[in-house]
Amino acid sequence: MTIQLQVNGRTFAATLEQNDAARALAQRLAESPLTLRLQNYGGFEKVGPLGESLPSNDRQTTTHAGDIVLYQGDQIVLFYGSNSWSYTRLGRVNDLTGWADALGRGDVTVTFSLAE
Secondary structure, eight states, X not given: OEEEEEXXXXXXXXXXXXXXXXXXXXXXXXXXXXXXXXXXXXXXXXEEEOSSOOOOOOEEEEEOTTEEEEETTTEEEEESSOEEEEEEEXXXXXXXXXXHHHHOSSOEEEEEEEOO
């Protein structure tokens, strides 16, 4: 399944993982798009509250730019760098062209929706 992320006027497609968390996110997005304010953290990720919990299956993971993960069951994290921690994978941005620039240096508003 594919979702879209709108960030600072740019649209990125991402492919969701085949797991319970990603399916729950897709079901949530089928109801309506989700707009979240994500904060810059550590110089490699943007993180923010989802507003609800999704099923989690955290595993020690090394992330890379473009990875979308769930942290502590209710935080969405978008990576523009790399980190190793315990996450549940949600998906991955398909084309990283302009990804880091769109995310910028500070906090960012991101709208998640199902791809049409």
